[in-house]
Amino acid sequence: MKTSRNTNRQKNRKTKIFPRYMQEKLAITVLVVTLALFALVMVLYDLMTNKKDDFNQIVLSQQEYDSRTIPFRRGDILDRNGTYLATSEKVYNLILDPKQIMSDSNAYLEASVNALVDCFGYDRTEMMNLINEKKDKYYIRYAKQLTYDQKENFENYKEEKREEFKKAGDGKGIRGIWFEDEYKRIYPYNSVGCNVIGFARDDGMDGSGGIEQYYNSTLMGTNGREYGYLNDDSNLERVIKPASNGNTVVSTIDTNVQKIVEKYITEWEQEVGSKRVGVIVMDPNNGEVLAMANDKTFDLNNPRQLRPEYTDDVVKQLGIQEAIDDYHRKNKDAEPLTEANVYAHYSNDEIMSFGKQVAWNQTWRNFCISDGFEPGSTAKIFTVAAGLEEGSITGNETYTCNGKLEIGGWPISCVNRYGHGDLTVEQGLMKSCNVVMMHIAQKVGKQKFYKYQQQFGFGSKTGIDLPGEADNKTLMYNAETADPASLATNAFGQNFNCSMIQMAAAYCSVINGGSYYEPHVVKQILNEQGSIVKKMDPVLVRETVSESTTKFINEALYKTVNAQGGTGSAAKVEGYTIAGKTGTAEKVGRDKKNYVVSFCGYAPADNPQVLVYVVVDEPHVEEQAHSTYASKIFQKIMTEILPYLNIFPDTDITPSLPEGGQAELPSEEGISSSTEGSTEEGTEESTEVGTLENGETIPPEALDPSEEAVIGPSEEEGYGLPGALPGQTNPARIPTTASSSTEASETETKEE
Helix, strand or coil: HHHHHHHHHHHHHHHHHCCCCHHHHHHHHHHHHHHHHHHHHHHHHHHHHCHHHHHHHHHHHCCCCCCEEEEECCCEEEECCCCCEEEEEEEECCCCCCCHHHHHHHHHHHHHHHHHHHHHHHCCCHHHHHHHHCCCCCEEEEEEEEEEHHHHHHHHHHHHHHHHHHHHCCCCCCEEEEEEEEEEEECCCCCCCCHHHHHECCCCEEEEEEHHHCCCCHHECCCCEEEEEEECCCEEEEECCCEECCEECCCCCCHHHHHHHHHHHHHHHHHHHEEEEEEEECCCCCCCCEEEEEEECCCCCCCCCCCCCCCCCHHHHHHHHHHHHHHHHHCCCCCCCHHHHHCCCCCHHHHHHHHHHHHHHHHCCCCHHHHCCCCCHHHHHHHHHHHHHCCCCCCCEEEEEECCCEECEEEECCCCCCCCCEEEEEHHHHHHHHHHHHHHHHHHHHHHHHHHHHHHCCCCCCCCCCCCCCCHHCCCCCCCCCCCCHHHHHHHCCCCCHHHHHHHHHHHHHCCCEEECCCCCEEEEEEECCCCCEEEECCCCEEEHHHHHHHHHHEEEEEEEECCCCCCCCHCCCCCCCCEEEEHHHHHHHHCEEEEEEEEEEEECCCCCCEEEEEEEEEECCCCCCCCHHHHHHEEEEEEHHHHHCCCCCCCCCCCCCCCCCCCCCCCCCCCCCCCCCCCCCCHHHCCCCCCCCEECHHCCCCCCCCCCCCCHHHHHHCCCCCCCCCCCCCEEEECCCCCCCCCCCCCCCCC
């Protein structure tokens, strides 16, 4: 009986432990947990079935040794004959994976470090410290641009050690060392064509200067990608999206012509030298540039190596001036910063950094397209062409040159201040007579004269496919701003600015029948398979002159070189019909007697196939006004490139150069006693010193070198040209007396 009662009490107690309301809560909890688990299963199922690959790729892409970028290969640059001017060579970056190495340091650390020391000569202690300090890192780019031989040497070493470790059976091995592909830009000819080619920056992703910059998007490709993912069996597989390489650019440059041009520029700099010298070689019938060079060459494989003239003192001085300019750009309302207190605001390292950048920019700057200068008498053909085209002259006129012409109250001097006498228009070009040009400009009138300046491309960019071209627009007059004296001086190439490419392109249009072609340095674009993607056909911009004007100019310029009394005899190339025009321009700062001398010529005279334009800025001689300096450089270049270009001589050739193939520089030409101090080129008159054109002896009193041609009412007031160009300050005439002379800046145009 007692037992029965105890059993009932136990049952009652059990019932009290799990009352009904608790059972309901428990059931709800179980249901919620079950639903949550079911939802989680569904999410996991969806991830495993529909998004498995995506999430595997995301996870694996975070492991940089399983997911990597495949770099594209930058496109090549070729010359017109297929010679490589720029190419890309595969190199390798050394990648370390300390995490993998330290996953079993006893097995992998020593062996891996030994491999790095033995194959690459790295410091053992440094490598040990690096791996230990970065033991949680998967990816360290330790060295860049290793060669294929270095990589292959390591792979062979690794294979040999693998066999040794396998035989030893100690579990050791080389781990966590691998290579990443990259490309290095190579320029096979170093400095040849440097200003035209340009260079790629360190990462190869961006071009600087020349074709490399202008056609950067064409040369660039698209990086590929290699990544791993798990297949249905959870095995790691790799997917490769290949890189898309850049296109190849075929330039118009002829490497051999470029080398010839640079050879004679170097020869000039070594024998005489000048502030600047530039040469352009063009095909006048389509605007193709065969060569373009100046005196500031640099190694494209090492473009930041400073040229010898940039010593530490020079760089520091450049840096100080740039620091001052930088300070005033940032603090426009601040007190003027002087050289004395510049170090209070800039450290020496900052100043040297400024100076280096200025030096690099000066070196990389393309003189042939970025700098302006007063062209001088080479521009006279455009005055004659405008007169012929407008019917202002017929070409049969005769003008009397008495040595000067009064324009707007100013007596403006001729090349020969004692006068050429009676000259035809053709003779005016041959003898480079300023008076003839001024007469023609008066007949043409301001409106039409400046219309033709625009027609010939002066004051606007040519559109050449190179970066940094200047238009010189602000350094030119127009019909509204020009006074009679400005029109007169513009007629013979003074008192306005142009660039070399502007002059060369304009010349080509006048001598080829009137077709102005856009100058260009690229012929076509090729894809990776060598197929033509784009062909750069010649772009005819406009017609400038008629065929009859071309014929007249070509005949006159042929006689300028070949006929007696012509100013360009130094440019003759035996056996060829050379035509061309000399130029000697007096630079701003007229009292300093600094000159730009030039020669623009071509061959054959009656059917031009190649044009060469040579400009020499301030020859390093006491009397700079020797246009023959430029003519001689032209003559040497033409002597070599004409046979190379398969332009055959018109007559038999006999040896004419002295032994060694080098003609001597002029010793007698220049500003003679009869022309010294004239507004234009004294060198361009071939009459012997001491006689006039008619053979009459110049009186002794006329040979006084202190007696100079002037533009003012008296000889003490100037040399005959404005003291500044349009757009510059101080347009007043330059006085001759030292006490009252004013300082004028050089007529260089900044890159726009």
